[in-house]
Amino acid sequence: MALCGGVGAMALPSELIVHVFSFLSDRDKLRASAVCSRWRECLFYPALWTRLKLRIGGGCTGGGCGSEATPRLEFLMRKFGSFVRELRLELAPVDGHLGPVDSHLGPANQGAPLGRTDHAAPQRDHAAPLQRDPQSSPRWREATATYLDQVLCVLTCTRNNRNLKELSMYADTCVLQEEGLLDTSYLQHIHHGDKKVKEIQQLFIELLSNSRQLRWLSCGFMLGLVTPCSLASLSNLSAQSLQHLSLLDHQMAPLISPTEVERLAGLRSLALDFSDLTSELCGLLASEQRVPLHRLSLLLNAATLEGTATDDDWKALVRVSANLRVYIMALEVDGGELLRVLKPSLPLERLHLDSYSSAVTDGALELVAQQYHKTLTHLLLLRDDGHYPDLSVNRNEDPLVLLAWRCTHLAVLVIHGYTIWSHNLVAISRLRGSSLRVLAVTEESIDFDPDQWTYVEGDPVHNLVKEVSLGLGRVWHPSLDPNLVLPEPTQHFHREMHAFSTGM
Numbered sequence: 001m002a003l004c005g006g007v008g009a010m011a012l013p014s015e016l017i018v019h020v021f022s023f024l025s026d027r028d029k030l031r032a033s034a035v036c037s038r039w040r041e042c043l044f045y046p047a048l049w050t051r052l053k054l055r056i057g058g059g060c061t062g063g064g065c066g067s068e069a070t071p072r073l074e075f076l077m078r079k080f081g082s083f084v085r086e087l088r089l090e091l092a093p094v095d096g097h098l099g100p101v102d103s104h105l106g107p108a109n110q111g112a113p114l115g116r117t118d119h120a121a122p123q124r125d126h127a128a129p130l131q132r133d134p135q136s137s138p139r140w141r142e143a144t145a146t147y148l149d150q151v152l153c154v155l156t157c158t159r160n161n162r163n164l165k166e167l168s169m170y171a172d173t174c175v176l177q178e179e180g181l182l183d184t185s186y187l188q189h190i191h192h193g194d195k196k197v198k199e200i201q202q203l204f205i206e207l208l209s210n211s212r213q214l215r216w217l218s219c220g221f222m223l224g225l226v227t228p229c230s231l232a233s234l235s236n237l238s239a240q241s242l243q244h245l246s247l248l249d250h251q252m253a254p255l256i257s258p259t260e261v262e263r264l265a266g267l268r269s270l271a272l273d274f275s276d277l278t279s280e281l282c283g284l285l286a287s288e289q290r291v292p293l294h295r296l297s298l299l300l301n302a303a304t305l306e307g308t309a310t311d312d313d314w315k316a317l318v319r320v321s322a323n324l325r326v327y328i329m330a331l332e333v334d335g336g337e338l339l340r341v342l343k344p345s346l347p348l349e350r351l352h353l354d355s356y357s358s359a360v361t362d363g364a365l366e367l368v369a370q371q372y373h374k375t376l377t378h379l380l381l382l383r384d385d386g387h388y389p390d391l392s393v394n395r396n397e398d399p400l401v402l403l404a405w406r407c408t409h410l411a412v413l414v415i416h417g418y419t420i421w422s423h424n425l426v427a428i429s430r431l432r433g434s435s436l437r438v439l440a441v442t443e444e445s446i447d448f449d450p451d452q453w454t455y456v457e458g459d460p461v462h463n464l465v466k467e468v469s470l471g472l473g474r475v476w477h478p479s480l481d482p483n484l485v486l487p488e489p490t491q492h493f494h495r496e497m498h499a500f501s502t503g504m
């Protein structure tokens with residue numbers, strides 16, 4: 001816009017400046033706010049901050065304990081917490097054995113994924129024993145105290161927000177819970193630890209009771225946030241408007257009761273620990289008085305399967321929710337448990353099998369191919385003990401090749417930690433072709449049959465890359481993108497569940 005004479009951009013109306021700034025990313029808005037007081041006033045106009053996506057470094061690895069981020073978080077939440085419509089908060093792991101994570105604070109670009117920025121190959125030792133170093137105790141205490149302070153900050157500034165429509169909070173504290181470092185006795189070593197946890201629970205109850213139009217509520221592994229009584233405080237208006245609910249904390253009792261499920265009649269997507277999906281709960285979800293369920297995400301972590309949904313329960317649920325699709329991540333689950341979980345009537349779309357020592361059997365893969373050939377689109381096989389078991393008893397009848405042949409909708413196949421023969425990889429690429437959008441296989445997982453390549457000239461790896469690329473109709477190389485699978489499986493589940501549910 002041309003301006004007359006010596007009149008500069010500062011003469012523009014505030015409404016116009018706000019409109020121009022609305023095209024900036026959140027990070028650029030924060031940077032531009034330092035230019036001058038006028039811009040700062042315009043950039044903090046409420047209409048520009050209806051969505052916040054934050055990731056906070058709260059662990060004792062990867063660049064400090066994260067306490068330096070708390071003042072910036074407090075500033076942002078004081079400014080926007082009372083009117084923000086969509087809030088996504090992810091706290092970095094508070095454990096000491098996972099790989100380094102990026103420790104930063106700032107709203108992510110609109111539509112950009114939260115998380116790691118490094119492109120190194122993932123180091124997947126999530127089942128390795130936790131090292132308890134007495135010298136690290138102060139760092140553990142400081143990291144946990146920082147986590148509690150940051151959660152308190154967020155809830156304090158949002159508890160009276162009646163316009164909040166989406167709240168998604170994730171913190172990978174489950175490893176500490178497994179090691180007993182976040183129990184009552186441990187929290188007594190944190191300054192006001194018990195008091196802060198009780199205050200967090202009360203603030204969360206106030207937030208739910210004050211909400212009026214909540215549509216998305218997701219809480220994953222948030223220490224001390226959700227209790228089995230929390231959902232009872234959800235206002236009747238939000239109970240009617242809620243469409244997605246995710247409650248994950250596999251170290252606690254079920255966080256949702258059948259009584260609360262009856263109130264949430266408008267749910268279209270749900271994410272739970274697998275052990276929480278009881279026959280009673282499944283029966284309530286199959287009621288014809290409810291909105292049909294479209295997405296169900298289940299995290300299976302070697303928990304008891306007694307009382308969980310039977311095949312008849314799944315049949316009843318599918319009769320009412322004909323478009324239901326299920327996503328399952330199984331952590332350290334052996335073949336016997338997996339066969340008990342995979343019911344014939346379960347409409348499985350995505351299956352992620354992740355372990356350190358437990359191995360998937362060829363029988364389990366054959367069962368998947370037989371039962372879910374009409375619905376399966378994603379299969380991830382990940383194992384990290386370095387032994388690379390061979391899934392094919394007979395190299396000419398590889399279960400992955402049979403699965404690729406039967407599952408005509410297969411779009412994503414990720415393999416790490418299992419031996420896959422090169423000629424079988426070529427067969428998979430030819431069977432599915434360009435419809436297989438992702439074929440991620442680590443180079444260490446590929447083996448070459450000497451008899452197969454005796455009369456083939458050139459480098460076997462080069463020839464494999466050429467053959468698979470021709471089959472897929474695009475350039476292909478053996479690799480595993482760290483953005484596909486993170487070192488923290490529960491974090492990966494949280495993000496995949498979000499994409500799975502929003503894509504319905």
